[in-house]
Amino acid sequence: MKAIVTEKYGNSDVIQIKEVNQPVLADDHVLVRVKAASINYGNLALLTGKPFLARFVFGLTKPKFAIPGGDMSGVVEAVGSNVAKFQEGDEVFADLSGAGWGSFAEYVSVPESVLVRKPVNLSFEEAAAVPMAAVTALQALRDKARVQPDQKVLVYGASGGVGTFAVQITKALGAKVTAVCSTRNVEIVRSIGADTVIDYKVEDFTKKSDQYDVILGTNGNQPISVYKSKLRPGGMFICVGGSGSQLFQSMVRGVTNSKQIKTFLHRPKTEDLVYVRELIEAGKVKPVIDRSYTLAEVPEAFTYFAEGHAQGKVVIQIQ
Incomplete structure (x- = not known):
């Protein structure tokens, strides 16, 4: 599969697009075909290693999580033998920042517990802008x-x-x-x-x-x-x-x-994402998207995001 890989700290010039192995599906995991992702300041810290305190979480000398990306929306491709809540074809979204990151790739394998069903009134791009x-x-x-x-x-x-x-x-x-x-x-x-x-x-x-x-x-x-x-x-x-x-x-x-x-520091919490989904489906909250980039344009997306002038979210189209 194609994925964005960062093997050292730096700016957008350290971002590589590589062919990597598709993740292995564990018994309690769900394999998701990623449709879209988005950029947050946590992604910027994972890319640059700044502020320095972030390295105690992300790795002192190089990124601990080689494939960045926290926000994700996509379609369930397969489920492990112990998965009960999801099945192939379900549309989902999630915050993967507490589950190894990795949404800037064509597939992710993540614990069932971090996934939430996608809001029915949002596109995949809009859903990826939310978590x-x-x-x-x-x-x-x-x-x-x-x-x-x-x-x-x-x-x-x-x-x-x-x-x-x-x-x-x-x-x-x-x-x-x-x-x-x-x-x-x-x-x-x-x-x-x-x-x-x-x-x-x-x-x-x-x-x-x-x-x-x-x-x-x-x-x-x-x-x-x-x-x-x-x-x-x-x-x-x-x-x-x-x-x-x-x-x-x-x-x-x-x-x-x-x-x-x-x-205040955000903590990934599935029940809070469920609460947000309910607000979205009730028409009380909607994502604002500034720009959308392809996987090949991720370096350009990071350069734009780092300027600090985005109106709402910057989204990455994965598939």
């Missing part, structure tokens, strides 16, 4: 921040992969959402349900009088003190992405004057 970004947003908002109906939530970096899902999931949780993005993304963010959209190239959200119960920072380099000043007493800022200094400040600040400063 890691949507579950990150869900876990940060519902579980970490415990967002409640009618609370005020600000999403900084609302047009990216996590941000577009965060806007929609905030609305699904019954809260009011203010989205911060650049001029070119205002209409996209408004179309997915933001109550208020602030174009940071035109106006500074810090100059407004509004304060928020929750601020979700998905990118940017604002000092943590700025976000803290816009929180209500008892409010929470959650950092799920941004500059290195922002991440460091979030880790060391903790609780200050009843305002909580938190970092």
Whole structure:
């Protein structure tokens, strides 16, 4: 089968397209013919080995997982003898970041437990855009921040992969959402349900009088003190992405004057992906896709993604 292989850390120039052996099907595994995958920041860390702390997970001197790719959608090709929930022909999607990665390939063999049936109202490309970004947003908002109906939530970096899902999931949780993005993304963010959209190239959200119960920072380099000043007493800022200094400040600040400063790392969780699928099938959440690339164009896809300006998700067509 064809697969993307990275044998050393670097930029898109270390990406190779190779013929490799098709994975062996274990008794409790499912062989999936991959139709589409997508890129997340975890993929970028696995490619570059940066930040350096990521190497303690991905391998100190070279990538521990030679075939990258976490998000995946596809069709069940075969099932192991102990598999009960799936059969040949089932359409599935999954987050493979906790199961060896590997979705940038024509086939994957994965534990039955990580697979979820694909939303019936999404294409394979759309489904592949969902798992890691949507579950990150869900876990940060519902579980970490415990967002409640009618609370005020600000999403900084609302047009990216996590941000577009965060806007929609905030609305699904019954809260009011203010989205911060650049001029070119205002209409996209408004179309997915933001109550208020602030174009940071035109106006500074810090100059407004509004304060928020929750601020979700998905990118940017604002000092943590700025976000803290816009929180209500008892409010929470959650950092799920941004500059290195922002991440460091979030880790060391903790609780200050009843305002909580938190970092957050996504954890692959099948039941959370099921919850997201239900939101999608109910019409409350939909993926936003910026660009789609073929398997042969993965180096170009990574180069574009690393620039940090994607509107929603960057998707890879595998088959």
